[in-house]
Amino acid sequence: MSVDGKNRAFAYPTKAFFVRMITRDINLEDCILDLIDNSVDSAWNQEGSCPMGLGDGANLSRYTIDIQLLPDQFVIRDNCGGMSLDNAVEHAFSFGRNATADRDDFSIGVYGIGMKRAVFKLGRKVKVRSTFTQSDGSRLAFVVPIEVDTWLQNDAPPWDFDIADDNPLEENGVEISVSELTPGSASSFNSPAFVQNLRRIIARDYSLHMQRGLKIRLNGNPVVGWAINLLQSDDFIPMRVEYTDELEGDTVGIEIIGGMAAPPPESIDPDEGDDGDRRFGWYVVCNGRIVLAADKSALTGWGTEDWPQWHYQYAGFIGIILFTAANAAALPLTTTKRSVDTSSEIYRRARPRMREVSKRWISYTNQRKQALDEARKRESAAVSVPLASIAQRPAVTLPVLVAKPAQKSANVNYSVPVSRMKKLAQEFGNINMPYRDVGLRAFEYTYQDLVGKD
Ligand SMILES: Nc1ncnc2c1ncn2[C@@H]1O[C@H](COP(=O)(O)OP(=O)(O)OP(=O)(O)O)[C@@H](O)[C@H]1O
Ligand SMILES: [Mg+2]
Incomplete structure (x- = not known):
């Protein structure tokens, strides 16, 4: 042809x-x-x-x-x-x-x-x-x-x-x-x-x-930049590790920092949590630029392998992983630079280290529910420190809290003539005092008299 x-x-x-x-x-x-x-x-x-x-x-x-x-x-x-x-x-x-x-x-x-x-x-x-x-x-x-x-x-x-x-x-x-x-x-x-x-x-x-x-x-x-800080005290010490990895002849520096950025929320109310947990989660940084911020998705491990899905209970945690490479092509970046390339070997090898610190935080937030007062006291003593000044430390330190069994309470319900209730309320200084308060005051009064201090 x-x-x-x-x-x-x-x-x-x-x-x-x-x-x-x-x-x-x-x-x-x-x-x-x-x-x-x-x-x-x-x-x-x-x-x-x-x-x-x-x-x-x-x-x-x-x-x-x-x-x-x-x-x-x-x-x-x-x-x-x-x-x-x-x-x-x-x-x-x-x-x-x-x-x-x-x-x-x-x-x-x-x-x-x-x-x-x-x-x-x-x-x-x-x-x-x-x-x-x-x-x-x-x-x-x-x-x-x-x-x-x-x-x-x-x-x-x-x-x-x-x-x-x-x-x-x-x-x-x-x-x-x-x-x-x-x-x-x-x-x-x-x-x-x-x-x-x-x-x-x-x-x-x-x-x-x-x-x-x-x-x-x-x-x-x-534009006022977000302040990304972690809290630190004797009880709460963020982790910080640095290591290098290799990808097809390029050296990539990796730095992982993680810990408490704020005390976990008091109430676990998803409606309230919508805005409240915006800052928390994982940050992935490539050559200085944050490519993924406050992530709570499978990209940073949540809901994969043995990680739970993100839950409002975990708010307060911030983890940051920084990748630096002379040749930017070695970074785990997507082409739009607005997310992380999860198929990157460098990123995959870093994930288990990220999981470790997230896991510790998850278990702390579970533990603190049984010892809230103690947890709050210790949390409030932690102070904000800039990321750059956090010392090297292979694992995050979090307090070990001993669960206090919640006291059982007794509910009292009784009826008295309104006229007598009003008279007693008046003696307590307010004729319009709610009945419930009159009842409690009466109990405290008798308890003091007969039992004394606890
Ligand atoms: N504001 C700037 N100041 C100095 N040089 C610049 C500036 N903007 C662009 N350049 C030059 O133009 C080049 C091309 O920019 P462009 O954004 O198209 O590609 P790139 O930054 O090399 O790669 P990418 O596509 O990943 O952004 C840059 O590499 C840089 O040398
Ligand atoms: Mg460019």
Whole structure:
């Protein structure tokens, strides 16, 4: 059979396919987090790209990320050092990292797609501005303007974007602005509920960075990071272990901390518990970023193997597991970076250690029900300590409580003429005293007289 020279099938992708596919399965909030991640990575890079464990000190208080959600525009601006011109030319705008761009810098960026995906999801007119200091010490500013619809019109390679000169930003950093918003972004930015929820997510997922001083502002107002602290006393001592694991030649540092963050709830009322146990559960952190917060699901073991399902009774517990790797690809991250990849070998091997501390807490909360007064007394003596200052200790210490048998009580029920009851109430100082109280006072009075002190 002759193919008349037609012996190659064309397989080049279209731009429209790319734009549609990469923006499809990610929500707007996660896209905005991707842009924040890039700013954080840049700040971390400026600080020398050390591992991002709790004990590893890096001060981020020089850095600010400012996010504006306006009715017709999105802007994120950082002062985290900026993107170099070489990086823009060679890597930053390509879809997917090429092999030579493999970074060993403890970043959260892995795939080389986040920024492009975010701007396409947000709108049709994009400007990426960067100001940075070159190796000779001079500052350089450039802008990459993207008109998405125009860019989509021509699929012929090479796919590229123009780079133009620009006025320098006030401080070295990156500013990304997006206008001609997609209908989804425009309606979200107009919704106070969306903005409030985004604020809550940022406050939670970057809380460890904010504890290091990073400032994030949303629509002009600072985001206040969640304080993740544990309580400590002679009775309650959190566990903290550190070890390393290997995955296909990459070393991953692992740190597990867990213990009491608040006394368990007094009443076990699921209606009340809905909001009350929001902070508690497991946190999974990858290169500094919280990818799973206050988790009470099978992802962190609850309801699997021999763990019980999460129950309001277990509120008060916080466990944190931090993974750090020079090569972010070795981290147990999902592609949206908003959950943990449970099929990761590194994560699977860490799970039994997580289970140990959860189990101890579960058994403590069972025990305390039989010795509530004693438990409350000891719990109230524990004081809040920042995570970084918790000492190494292989297992959590919790008090051993001896159950006090509950006293049996006797109910008394008798009838007397109302007139006599009223007279006695009057003698006790209040003619309208409830009958029940008159009865109790009368009992106490006689008990004191005849029996005396217990
Ligand atoms: N705010 C920023 N400051 C400095 N450099 C930036 C900034 N935003 C993006 N970059 C550069 O652009 C590159 C591409 O970002 P992008 O988010 O698309 O991919 P990534 O971060 O490498 O990986 P991922 O897809 O996992 O996020 C980054 O690796 C970084 O070099
Ligand atoms: Mg990124």
